[in-house]
Amino acid sequence: MKLPVNSLAGLDLLASAVVILDAQGRISYANAAAENMLKSSFRLLDQQRLVDMFANGDKLDTVFRQALSHQFAEKSQDLTLQRTGGDSLQVHVVVTALHNPDTPVLIEMRENVQQLKLDREERLLDQSLANKELIRNLAHEIKNPLGGIRGAAQLLELELPERHLKELREYTQVIIKEADRLQTLVDRLLAPHRRPHIVGDVNIHEVCERVRSLMLAEFPSGLTINRDYDLSLPDFRGDKAQLIQVVLNIAHNAAQALSERIASGDAVLTLQTRVARQVTLAKIRYRLALDLHIIDNGPGIPTEIQDRIFFPLVSGRDGGSGLGLTLAQTFIQQHSGVIECESRPGCTDFRILIPLP
Structure with a gap:
């Protein structure tokens, strides 16, 4: 009945x-x-x-x-x-x-744990807003003297005496190249604030499929990418390019963490979409929200940095800039959403929540 x-x-x-x-x-x-x-x-x-x-x-x-x-x-x-x-x-x-x-x-x-999760989301939002303001101010403070340092090195190189040009030019080139490297880092820090937010109709499965094709092109063997989609999800207004960048950043981080499993041929990355109902984001309650999960079977995020992975310059791997997740969180917050993460050995789950119409 x-x-x-x-x-x-x-x-x-x-x-x-x-x-x-x-x-x-x-x-x-x-x-x-x-x-x-x-x-x-x-x-x-x-x-x-x-x-x-x-x-x-x-x-x-x-x-x-x-x-x-x-x-x-x-x-x-x-x-x-x-x-x-x-x-x-x-x-x-x-x-x-x-x-x-x-x-x-x-x-x-x-x-x-529901109340704990709500409290954690509020803390994450407050921290992200503080980080964003700090990054913007710090980047501008660094950028101005950086241009002066590079310019001075170039002028100094022009004034070097001919007989010492070869040996001393090596030092001026070090200054110029390091200034350029720092300039690139500053540009990446400022990228979310410079780039216009281009809004259009977005189908999240088109985003996921684009990322899937890019990942499989880079990792043609050893990595399985599973799709678990709820095809009833409606389109929503958003910046498709930003969302592709977000999912690609997280998926690429996962693939790098899965390097050993990729080598042994049993690495698995799962893209899962669902509808979340009655979701509170930034203290606003939404009837419906996109619930996108990017799950890998890697070793997990080190416990000591799990609470700080969205902070700038925090990275879990050697050579990482620690900016990818910071930028991803900023892009999702521009969509009134949030990224959460739960990780343990064998399963890391990044969850993206974005309000739906």
Whole structure:
């Protein structure tokens, strides 16, 4: 029996995930927060068994059967649920027995870490805004004397006596080349503030496919790029070139971290798109948001820099400039979004959230 969905529309306003199960434990209703938690739309969740969505679903199955046999009216407990093929959920679960033979059990789940994630996003935004202002001011302060140093070195080279030109020119060339290198670094720091934000209709899957083709051209063997797309995602207004640069920066960083696995032929990069519902970004709540994940099976980001990877000049590899993720975060914030990251050995997941119309 189908539930009258219109009568349950108010549950979409709740921050906690609510699912209603039939007597066989199959999902008869899931609100927006449940779709977000289970990473799937109700169209796909309908008639699936909730316990089958978790590797340790027996924990939920136990309380479901207790509710089904009316051993209690309502029961609360904290559980760690392992999503099949994904990460774990720390949730507070409330199971309620309903007086309805067709849909006898209601389960409410709230992530215990949800508030922590919101606090972390706010800190990330504040830090990014402070970093952006610092970078802009610092780059301008460096740029002016840098031009003077380079110009002075060029003039000095012209004034060198002929008999010492060969040996002394080596030193002036060092000054000029280092000044040019620093100028390039300053230009990269200022790039997001100089380049106009060109807005148009963007299909995120076109962005992902462009990045995929570029990555496969650079790494033709040893790297598998999986696509897990939700094709129901609508187009949105954004800067396509910036978004390609963001996804490419993250994917390229992942490929460099996967160098050993690429050599052994078992490197995997996954591009996953979903719709997130009732998302709060920069203290503004949005009904829908693009939820793009770039996941790799590499060694993970070193623990000591995980909280600082979006800071300028912080890099996890030798020779890295530490600017790619800083610029990526800036570009996404220009789209009113945010980039988050969770990393452990064997799985690094960069999550990009952008509001949808």
